[in-house]
Amino acid sequence: MGKTTIITSPITGFSFEARKWKLHDMERLAELADEADESVDILSEAVRPTWIRTIDPGPYDIKKGADSCPDFTEMLKLDVLHSLFQVRMASWPEDLEKGMTREHYQFDAECAHCKPKYTFPQQVRLSQLKFFPLPKASLEALRSKKPLELRAPDGKLIKYELPKLAQDKDLVAYREKLYGKGKAKTKARPKPSELLAIQCTYVEGLKTQLLSDRIKYFANLDLDEMTPIRNGMSKAGSYVAQKVDCTCDRCKAKFEVRLPLQASFFMPSDPMEEQPPEPETEENPEQQDPDEET
Numbered sequence: 001m002g003k004t005t006i007i008t009s010p011i012t013g014f015s016f017e018a019r020k021w022k023l024h025d026m027e028r029l030a031e032l033a034d035e036a037d038e039s040v041d042i043l044s045e046a047v048r049p050t051w052i053r054t055i056d057p058g059p060y061d062i063k064k065g066a067d068s069c070p071d072f073t074e075m076l077k078l079d080v081l082h083s084l085f086q087v088r089m090a091s092w093p094e095d096l097e098k099g100m101t102r103e104h105y106q107f108d109a110e111c112a113h114c115k116p117k118y119t120f121p122q123q124v125r126l127s128q129l130k131f132f133p134l135p136k137a138s139l140e141a142l143r144s145k146k147p148l149e150l151r152a153p154d155g156k157l158i159k160y161e162l163p164k165l166a167q168d169k170d171l172v173a174y175r176e177k178l179y180g181k182g183k184a185k186t187k188a189r190p191k192p193s194e195l196l197a198i199q200c201t202y203v204e205g206l207k208t209q210l211l212s213d214r215i216k217y218f219a220n221l222d223l224d225e226m227t228p229i230r231n232g233m234s235k236a237g238s239y240v241a242q243k244v245d246c247t248c249d250r251c252k253a254k255f256e257v258r259l260p261l262q263a264s265f266f267m268p269s270d271p272m273e274e275q276p277p278e279p280e281t282e283e284n285p286e287q288q289d290p291d292e293e294t
């Protein structure tokens with residue numbers, strides 16, 4: 001099995017022993033990532049097979065030991081994301097080509113300013129992405145399985161939960177009903193009103209508490225009514241620290257992107273597949289896929 005690693009979440013204290021990814025794990029995950037970057041399952045799919053035993057359940061109602069694998073979709077998204085980065089760093093070879101290490105992740109970022117569309121390689125160091133401990137009240141809410149509460153600017157009581165992967169599934173189910181199964185729209189990135197509605201499980205005074213009615217409520221808020229709600233939720237630790245600063249290598253604009261999980265996150269590029277080094281030139285023509293065989 002190779003060396004195992006102990007992963008302890010700075011967010012909730014949840015701790016487990018994990019094995020590294022095997023080649024077949026990485027192949028499957030790279031395939032999944034290629035199919036859809038916004039796939040909701042890839043986070044839990046990437047972490048679940050590495051679980052060996054739970055050392056500290058943290059605030060979750062799960063058993064210690066090696067008998068039952070926790071349902072990662074019912075854990076905080078941030079916990080799963082943190083575990084994912086740790087497994088990735090433990091699994092990858094220590095030193096890679098071109099000064100990259102196991103801590104580096106190079107992905108294709110799309111410039112928010114260049115027209116026509118321009119994508120460029122952007123690097124992040126996974127060890128430098130910060131995770132913070134949850135506030136006490138939020139930990140207590142997780143432990144007691146009770147929602148958190150706040151008052152919207154219109155006076156309505158809102159009950160909400162911290163972000164979990166399972167909530168994304170609710171949204172996919174809702175969209176499949178609306179647009180049909182397998183449609184691109186069912187897997188698109190959630191809109192702000194949808195994100196609020198899947199986390200806020202109760203809004204006072206709505207006709208029904210169905211997801212569709214909650215989405216309608218949030219979509220109809222004024223921007224200045226939404227901001228305090230979002231701020232309140234984010235103080236409770238209800239955010240996903242997946243934002244990365246980018247600088248476009250063409251127009252030099254700085255902007256933020258949500259860290260995508262592309263195939264290159266899971267699979268180091270194979271040096272055997274790489275073409276011999278080219279002489280250094282200023283020109284950088286469109287890269288050709290060395291794999292094209294057809």
Ligand SMILES: [Zn+2]
Pocket residue numbers: 111112113114118248249250251252253
């Ligand atoms: Zn640009």
